[in-house]
Amino acid sequence: MNDHKMHAGNPVIEATGLAKQYGKFTALKGVDFTIPLGRIYGVIGANGAGKTTLLNAILGLIPFDGDVRVLGKDPGRQRDELMKEVCFIADVATLPRWMKVSQLLDYVEGVHPRFSRTATLNFLERTKIPQNKAIKALSKGMVTQLHLAIVMGIDARLLVLDEPTLGLDILFRKAFYRDLLEEYFDEERTIIVTTHQVEEIEHILSDVMFIRDGEIVLDAPADDLNERFFELVTDNDHADAARALNPIQESRSLGRCSFVYEDADRAALKQLGDIRRMSLADIFVAKMSGDGA
Numbered sequence: 496m497n498d499h500k501m502h503a504g505n506p507v508i509e510a511t512g513l514a515k516q517y518g519k520f521t522a523l524k525g526v527d528f529t530i531p532l533g534r535i536y537g538v539i540g541a542n543g544a545g546k547t548t549l550l551n552a553i554l555g556l557i558p559f560d561g562d563v564r565v566l567g568k569d570p571g572r573q574r575d576e577l578m579k580e581v582c583f584i585a586d587v588a589t590l591p592r593w594m595k596v597s598q599l600l601d602y603v604e605g606v607h608p609r610f611s612r613t614a615t616l617n618f619l620e621r622t623k624i625p626q627n628k629a630i631k632a633l634s635k636g637m638v639t640q641l642h643l644a645i646v647m648g649i650d651a652r653l654l655v656l657d658e659p660t661l662g663l664d665i666l667f668r669k670a671f672y673r674d675l676l677e678e679y680f681d682e683e684r685t686i687i688v689t690t691h692q693v694e695e696i697e698h699i700l701s702d703v704m705f706i707r708d709g710e711i712v713l714d715a716p717a718d719d720l721n722e723r724f725f726e727l728v729t730d731n732d733h734a735d736a737a738r739a740l741n742p743i744q745e746s747r748s749l750g751r752c753s754f755v756y757e758d759a760d761r762a763a764l765k766q767l768g769d770i771r772r773m774s775l776a777d778i779f780v781a782k783m784s785g786d787g788a
């Protein structure tokens with residue numbers, strides 16, 4: 496890293512009242528958040544919740560209302576400067592189809608001052624992508640793999656990944672997230688990732704942001720979630736008492752009742768049945784179905 500002014504914990508992104516209107520439709524309703532250096536943020540939301548809009552605003556790709564600073568810069572006005580420190584991969588991998596893989600590497604090496612061909616080649620070695628083939632001759636998954644290999648070669652302060660593993664097989668998806676954590680990430684970088692395959696990224700996230708209908712409904716360190724959210728499994732006899740303690744979700748199967756709580760009295764609920772840890776995917780579903788959704 497050339498710039499040593501930033502330290503782990505310093506804010507990389509600060510957004511206040513970030514809003515986006517598409518005609519009469521409000522895609523982001525004036526959200527506030529701060530993302531520090533040295534974190535891996537998972538931005539999770541249903542289809543159309545506003546995730547891509549949020550990322551596009553951060554990257555200065557769309558006009559928006561509100562105040563956003565990314566690495567101290569205004570993404571709308573200082574996009575070119577910002578892009579020297581930011582790397583972005585969108586859900587649609589767009590690479591020049593006529594180029595050969597080796598030509599693409601030459602090209603990126605020429606335009607990106609922080610590109611390491613060796614790092615990219617290390618990742619490419621694990622794929623079946625031949626360097627002398629044209630991009631148009633690669634399978635869809637291979638194009639995404641190639642795109643990711645290039646991303647891994649770019650020494651960026653902020654890496655933004657919007658559905659990075661779309662169209663990839665499960666083996667590569669797992670390997671990608673493992674490499675991202677073990678070989679790319681360090682405390683001088685921040686990664687923001689969106690995906691619908693929550694269970695696959697749960698183990699790498701340091702922080703979680705849930706978005707629903709253009710609003711942030713949860714922004715918390717991943718380590719806090721199992722303290723804040725839990726499930727109570729109980730029988731019919733205890734259901735009324737459990738319901739009285741304000742669950743955010745209730746369901747019933749095979750004669751057992753399940754209640755999900757947020758910031759509730761764990762000690763009192765323990766008296767009513769079994770308390771269980773929840774996966775991130777289950778917390779997401781509960782949070783989306785509860786809270787007046």
Ligand SMILES: Nc1ncnc2c1ncn2[C@@H]1O[C@H](COP(=O)(O)OP(=O)(O)OP(=O)(O)O)[C@@H](O)[C@H]1O
Pocket residue numbers: 517520522540541542543544545546547548549
């Ligand atoms: N250019 C646009 N013009 C009009 N509406 C748009 C435009 N882009 C996005 N929207 C709307 O804004 C809302 C948020 O879209 P966005 O792409 O941010 O959602 P998302 O959370 O990324 O969804 P997905 O998980 O399906 O990719 C959606 O209702 C979408 O239809």
